[in-house]
Amino acid sequence: xxxxxxxxxxxxxxxxxxxxxxxxxxxxxxxxxxxxxxxxxxxxxxxxxxxxxxxxxxxxxxxxxxxxxxxxxxxxxxxxxxxxxxxxxxxxxxxxxxxxxxxxxxxxxxxxxxxxxxxxxxxxxxxxxxxxxxxxxxxxxxxxxxxxxxxxxxxxxxxxxxxxxxxxxxxxxxxxxxxxxxxxxxxxxxxxxxxxxxxxxx
Numbered sequence: 209x210x211x212x213x214x215x216x217x218x219x220x221x222x223x224x225x226x227x228x229x230x231x232x233x234x235x236x237x238x239x240x241x242x243x244x245x246x247x248x249x250x251x252x253x254x255x256x257x258x259x260x261x262x263x264x265x266x267x268x269x270x271x272x273x274x275x276x277x278x279x280x281x282x283x284x285x286x287x288x289x290x291x292x293x294x295x296x297x298x299x300x301x302x303x304x305x306x307x308x309x310x311x312x313x314x315x316x317x318x319x320x321x322x323x324x325x326x327x328x329x330x331x332x333x334x335x336x337x338x339x340x341x342x343x344x345x346x347x348x349x350x351x352x353x354x355x356x357x358x359x360x361x362x363x364x365x366x367x368x369x370x371x372x373x374x375x376x377x378x379x380x381x382x383x384x385x386x387x388x389x390x391x392x393x394x395x396x397x398x399x400x401x402x403x404x405x406x407x408x409x410x
Contacts, residue, residue: 211392216314220307231301234265234293242266242287247302252319255336256329260311262319263302267293277321279358279367297406303342315395316341317383324376335380338387343402345386346379354379 224231238246248266251259267290268274268282286294293299306312312319319340325332341347354375361367386394 212313212395213310215392215395216307219314220304224304224308227301227304230298234298234301238265238289241289242269245270251322252340253322253325253332253336254311254319254340256325256333259322260306260309260319262311263305265293265299265302266290267299276323276364276368277358277371279361279364279370281361281363281367283359297402300342307342310339312340312342314342315390315398316344317379318344318347324372327372328376328380331376331380335383338383338390343398344383345398346382348398348402348405349382350375350379 235246245266248264248268249261250264252262254260267287268278268285269287271285290299303312307314316338317335317340320332320336325336354371357370357374358367361370386398
């Protein structure tokens with residue numbers, strides 16, 4: 209077991225011990241206000257060959273078929289509860305389970321959807337050399353730009369085209385830059401920077 213993996217496990221267990229009342233409270237809130245299901249499971253890729261189910265709290269009204277990244281075409285489906293959860297990334301708390309399972313770590317490239325790994329196999333073969341993570345340089349530096357670009361998209365096809373053309377290559381470049389100089393200390397700084405940004409202390 210690497211030092212990074214050990215840090216992920218210890219920190220995830222500590223956060224579960226500290227945050228379980230919040231996690232339970234959010235689950236009950238979603239159940240009471242928005243009904244079932246409480247969780248949203250999305251297939252993501254840990255490597256170009258291996259898929260897993262990424263856990264999140266559900267933030268959107270359910271539909272029969274749902275695929276692709278979230279853009280303006282899905283904005284109307286975000287619930288009032290979901291908007292608050294997304295603002296502070298509380299919808300990602302169930303990913304502590306994914307961390308404990310070893311699907312992802314705290315820091316790394318965001319796990320992509322299968323369609324983008326199949327569309328850009330050479331790119332993701334390089335990006336996914338590192339275990340995917342909850343946050344990373346691309347997530348921290350490009351998240352708001354990505355939200356802005358996708359928020360004006362009005363169809364799944366437009367969202368997919370904009371994400372493929374303007375987000376995938378830029379995020380991959382940032383992920384590769386970070387991977388080349390990554391250390392445990394830099395991981396801790398990124399995690400702290402993510403928390404500071406999300407709670408509005410910056």
